[in-house]
Structure formats: C-alpha cells, structure tokens
Amino acid sequence: MTSTATKPRGARARAAIAAKTLRTDRWWFAPLITVVGLSAWVAYATVRVFMHKWYWVDQYHYLTPFYSPCVTDRCVEGSSHFGSFLPGWWIIPDAALTLPFLLLFRLTCYYYRKAYYRSFWLSPPACAVPDGHKSYSGETRFPLLGQNLHRYFFYAAAIISLINTWDAVLAFHSPQGFGFGLGNIVLLVNVVMLWAYTISCHSCRHIIGGRLKHFSAHPVRYRAWTFVSKLNTRHMQLAWITLGTLAFTDFYVMAIAAGWFNDLRFIN
16 A cells, blocks of 8 residues: 655644555454344344233242333233332333333443444444544433433442342242242342442442542442442443343243243252
8 A cells, every 4th residue: 555645734744545444453343243232132122021921930930130020010910029000001011110221221331332332323433443423522412411311320220130139039939938940040140240230330430439539538438449340340241241141031031931941940
C-alpha cells in the first residue's frame, strides 16, 4: 500500500490513507458473535415468556426464573408465592412485576451498553474501526439519556435476586416434605450466578465504596468494596454466564413440567 503525505498549515505531516482501517485481524468476529448470541437469547426468552405454560413443577416446587414471581390470575395453583393480582391477558407476562426491571437493568448495564453499541449499532464496531454513524452525541439525548438510571435499576435487580433466592429455597420443600434433586442444583447455581453478576455491577461497587475518602475509617465497607471490585473485573463473563444459566434453568424446569424427562432425585 502506498500513501502520500499532506501537511496542513501549522500541523505536522500526516499520512493520507484511503483505507477505513488498517486492521487485518478478524475485528468483525466479536460483534458478530454478540449479535448472534444476544439475538438467540432474546428470541428464546420472548417465546418462553409468552408461552404461559410449563413453568411450574408442583411435585418439586420448581419455578422457572422467567415466571418469578407469577402474579397473573392465569398462574397455575401453587406458583403464585406473592399473590395473583394482574389480569391473565396473553400480552401480559406472568412475571410482569419483575421482567421490565430486569430488562432495564441489563439494557443499562455498562457491559451490555458496550456490547450492543458495538454490535448492533456499530458505534464503533471495534477499536481503530470507524463509527458506523456520521455524528455522535453520546448518552446526552433521549432515549439514551435513560442510561443514567442504571443505579436505580440495580436496586430493583437486587430485590429480584432475593425473590429468586426464595424460589430456590422453597424448591427444597415439596409436598412430600424435604427433597433434593438435580433441579435444586440447577436453581441454586443460577441464583449464585445471578447474585455474582448483580453485585459485580459498577453501580454496586460505587455504592459500597465509591464515595469514601478514607478507607481506613471504614474497614468493613473497604473489605466489601475489595470483594466487589474483584467480581467487577469479571462482569463481562458473568453477564454471559447468567444468560446461559437463566436459559438452561428455564429449559430444565420446562422439560420437567412438560414431562419430557424426569428430575434426577437424590432425596425424596
């Protein structure tokens, strides 16, 4: 490749390169995988949310996180742990109380912003690759101005994680008494991963210790901040892992509820 040099008045000589980027690696691969992965997950989750069936296993008290808490009058008996006070119209998700907040928490997450900005919006698709748009306004205009509400969605996500934890605990108390099976392990792993992703959030890290001036005067908060900071370095991995555990947990509960196969029981 040949290039000529131009020298604007008052500036150093700069190469005039016609190519948009000189990167020769597969810089497009990461955005492509993100588009495929997120699109597949959203498609699966949308279908499952509006299926309105196969979400509760009464025999073992398994409730999929996609339907927790189940709050419509369409919910099957035993699955409504917090009451059913919404109408059972097909357009209303059975977990309408929590799904919007979970969606907003993920949409405004710092990692997910980077993921869909680069993959779906090409803004920019990769480092040293031009932006797919002519202008850039950042997050200063509607609707991206709402990204600043992420810290408040974090509180909602923490409450929802508590609800999912409660569901996992209730699953040990089946109608036959205490029970333990593979489904319990699946639910527990999902809850642990959800908590890890939630508290690894940048907002959580800032809430715990971001405004402290002297860590020595707050040893407990410093230890908590240190722990969250370590998790924060894995925030991207946890974001993808929890998408996987959510989908797998939902599929496992659906399979048991539909009778595709039996739950592997260890006790009762």
